[in-house]
Amino acid sequence: MKNPENVIEVRNLEINFHTYAGEVKAIRDVSFDLRKGETLAIVGESGSGKSVTTRSLMGLLAPNAEIKKGSIMFHGEDIIKKSEKDMQHIRGKDIAMIFQDPMTSLDPTMRIGMQIAEPLMKHKGLKKKEAIAQALEMLKLVGITNPEGRINDYPYQFSGGMRQRIVIAIALVCYPEVLIADEPTTALDVTIQAQILDLMKDLQNRIDTSIIFITHDLGVVAGMADRVAVMYAGKIVEYGTVDEIFFNPQHPYTWGLLNSMPTLDTEDGSLSAIPGTPPDLLEPPVGDAFAARSDYAMKIDTEQEPPFFKVSDTHYAATWLLHPDAPKVTPPAEIVRRQQKFAEMEMQRPEPPIKNATKE
Amino acid sequence: MPDERKKILEVHHLKQYFNVGKRDEVRAVDDVSFDIYEGETFGLVGESGSGKTTAGRAIIHLYEPTDGEILFNGRDVSKLHTKAEMHEFRREMQMIFQDPYASLNPRMKVKDIVAEGIDIHGLAKDDADRTKQVEDLLEIVGLNKDHSSRYPHEFSGGQRQRIGIARALAVEPKFIIADEPISALDVSIQAQVVNLMKELQVKQNLTYLFIAHDLSMVKYISDRIGVMHYGKILEIGPADEVYSHPLHAYTKSLISAVPVPDPEFERARKQVAYDESLEKDDKKRRMVEIAPGHFVRAAEDEVAMYTQRAVDAGLITD
Numbered sequence: 242m243k244n245p246e247n248v249i250e251v252r253n254l255e256i257n258f259h260t261y262a263g264e265v266k267a268i269r270d271v272s273f274d275l276r277k278g279e280t281l282a283i284v285g286e287s288g289s290g291k292s293v294t295t296r297s298l299m300g301l302l303a304p305n306a307e308i309k310k311g312s313i314m315f316h317g318e319d320i321i322k323k324s325e326k327d328m329q330h331i332r333g334k335d336i337a338m339i340f341q342d343p344m345t346s347l348d349p350t351m352r353i354g355m356q357i358a359e360p361l362m363k364h365k366g367l368k369k370k371e372a373i374a375q376a377l378e379m380l381k382l383v384g385i386t387n388p389e390g391r392i393n394d395y396p397y398q399f400s401g402g403m404r405q406r407i408v409i410a411i412a413l414v415c416y417p418e419v420l421i422a423d424e425p426t427t428a429l430d431v432t433i434q435a436q437i438l439d440l441m442k443d444l445q446n447r448i449d450t451s452i453i454f455i456t457h458d459l460g461v462v463a464g465m466a467d468r469v470a471v472m473y474a475g476k477i478v479e480y481g482t483v484d485e486i487f488f489n490p491q492h493p494y495t496w497g498l499l500n501s502m503p504t505l506d507t508e509d510g511s512l513s514a515i516p517g518t519p520p521d522l523l524e525p526p527v528g529d530a531f532a533a534r535s536d537y538a539m540k541i542d543t544e545q546e547p548p549f550f551k552v553s554d555t556h557y558a559a560t561w562l563l564h565p566d567a568p569k570v571t572p573p574a575e576i577v578r579r580q581q582k583f584a585e586m587e588m589q590r591p592e593p594p595i596k597n598a599t600k601e
Numbered sequence: 602m603p604d605e606r607k608k609i610l611e612v613h614h615l616k617q618y619f620n621v622g623k624r625d626e627v628r629a630v631d632d633v634s635f636d637i638y639e640g641e642t643f644g645l646v647g648e649s650g651s652g653k654t655t656a657g658r659a660i661i662h663l664y665e666p667t668d669g670e671i672l673f674n675g676r677d678v679s680k681l682h683t684k685a686e687m688h689e690f691r692r693e694m695q696m697i698f699q700d701p702y703a704s705l706n707p708r709m710k711v712k713d714i715v716a717e718g719i720d721i722h723g724l725a726k727d728d729a730d731r732t733k734q735v736e737d738l739l740e741i742v743g744l745n746k747d748h749s750s751r752y753p754h755e756f757s758g759g760q761r762q763r764i765g766i767a768r769a770l771a772v773e774p775k776f777i778i779a780d781e782p783i784s785a786l787d788v789s790i791q792a793q794v795v796n797l798m799k800e801l802q803v804k805q806n807l808t809y810l811f812i813a814h815d816l817s818m819v820k821y822i823s824d825r826i827g828v829m830h831y832g833k834i835l836e837i838g839p840a841d842e843v844y845s846h847p848l849h850a851y852t853k854s855l856i857s858a859v860p861v862p863d864p865e866f867e868r869a870r871k872q873v874a875y876d877e878s879l880e881k882d883d884k885k886r887r888m889v890e891i892a893p894g895h896f897v898r899a900a901e902d903e904v905a906m907y908t909q910r911a912v913d914a915g916l917i918t919d
């Protein structure tokens with residue numbers, strides 16, 4: 242299935258890690274598309290495979306990783322089959338990445354202007370002087386005050402938020418088609434986080450980049466994403482538009498995630514934590530991997546893996562609860578509240594409101 | 602409304618400066634005062650560099666305060682001179698750290714980590730008693746006794762934080778300083794640890810100083826909240842009130858930046874900008890009680906403005 246809108250198409254990806262303890266099945270049959278100009282958020286706990294998935298797009302997997310199966314199509318070519326030399330032409334130019342920790346992703350011994358200019362010299366063949374001039378423009382774009390005075394500073398002379406702006410400048414200087422942001426604001430304070438997120442949205446509008454946004458902060462996802470994929474134990478368990486995932490979630494794991502967060506209106510009483518811990522992927526459980534931690538698990542969940550059930554054209558979830566023969570269950574109260582809101586939103590959606598329409 | 606509850610901790614005009622008198626003097630904590638009542642959770646929030654962690658460390662006396670007083674159960678912490686006094690103080694006040702990976706010695710078994718305080722304070726009669734105490738503690742925090750002979754690397758982040766909590770509880774403290782205890786944990790595990798802390802608070806009558814930057818979690822766990830910025834507390838009040846009706850402009854800005862897991866809300870969100878010059882003029886400021894139990898750091902000529910805000914918010918009647 243080819244869709245011209247898709248920038249990246251990942252199909253049936255399986256990645257194993259060879260360790261002393263055995264084969265860790267980190268990614269187990271993951272497929273997704275990234276469309277032009279959209280922000281796709283991948284959410285999940287540590288170890289769910291979200292970082293491994295995106296690192297495979299960059300060809301940056303650890304030496305003990307092995308891609309067992311699948312394809313990653315980018316411009317009609319499979320990234321997995323590319324040599325390291327080919328990848329070096331793609332990396333930083335067509336697909337760029339922002340890492341979590343701006344302290345460790347900048348070179349402490351190199352002036353920041355040079356760090357931003359480097360990809361231009363490498364990928365676009367610019368002379369140093371031209372590249373530095375463009376780096377200066379980029380510094381202005383990401384909102385560094387007094388860029389002329391600071392272009393020759395070293396990373397340690399900047400605060401965490403400013404460093405992350407520099408990292409973003411490096412990632413975007415070649416106007417990449419795809420930007421992978423791996424927890425880009427997790428190390429930052431909320432006020433700085435809000436600034437960086439606004440900056441990313443603004444830059445995305447200007448250069449029409451597609452963004453894959455990895456995070457475990459559902460609040461950030463709600464503000465940034467067009468579409469969301471929820472990962473658990475090396476699989477995508479549910480995906481849909483941001484409204485569908487937040488207001489009409491179907492998978493018990495998505496319920497658990499949304500339910501375990503206190504919102505600013507949560508009253509006293511205990512939080513609904515998801516009990517237990519994620520499974521060991523040395524030997525992934527049979528059936529639905531979340532079953533052991535789920536209040537809604539049925540017998541079939543421990544026997545057979547659930548396929549994706551269609552909720553809408555854009556919304557799919559891999560849970561047996563959606564099977565026509567499954568018993569009706571009532572989700573947690575918070576989820577019911579969200580689903581009611583979704584129903585109201587749907588009511589309003591079908592046709593664009595007629596101007597000056599009067600209510601009786 | 603006079604408060605009948607017992608104050609377990611009183612901090613008066615605490616100042617913690619580093620490199621005093623040098624060019625690079627840092628006023629990490631600058632004239633901070635607050636009280637914590639027995640059995641409550643006091644949340645201290647602020648951005649990195651606001652001095653919240655330094656305040657916590659000064660309270661448990663890891664630093665010698667530059668100025669000011671810290672009274673724990675009525676006794677001045679910086680005037681504990683003998684080893685025995687210090688011992689007693691450290692037994693009653695314990696700390697849970699942010700990073701469950703860095704705060705457990707990787708070369709010690711869990712039972713020795715948890716029992717270290719028991720050994721230092723001589724709380725176990727013999728080996729059997731020590732083992733029993735450790736096993737009980739592990740059970741309290743939701744681990745089992747088989748875990749006691751393992752090493753920290755064999756545990757997940759959430760389990761490690763439970764070990765850190767068991768270690769703090771081992772000496773039967775009254776007061777626990779939790780410095781960002783859940784920031785390093787996954788969302789689903791955060792809720793587990795917070796629930797555990799709340800449960801223990803009730804069972805063991807603990808008082809918490811909860812230091813964090815995750816505002817939604819702080820609001821949830823705390824009875825009262827103090828907001829720190831540039832080494833000063835700008836606002837103190839009941840948790841719900843500070844959240845729903847912040848009076849200080851900085852608190853408003855901070856709360857407006859918190860992402861909410863609701864796309865509809867996020868689309869409509871307007872972040873409130875904060876003008877730092879508000880704090881930078883040379884006016885004398887002190888904590889003023891604007892509404893009952895709700896303090897704001899204000900200069901004399903700002904009191905009327907804050908009072909008006911409180912009236913508008915319905916916190917007080919004119």
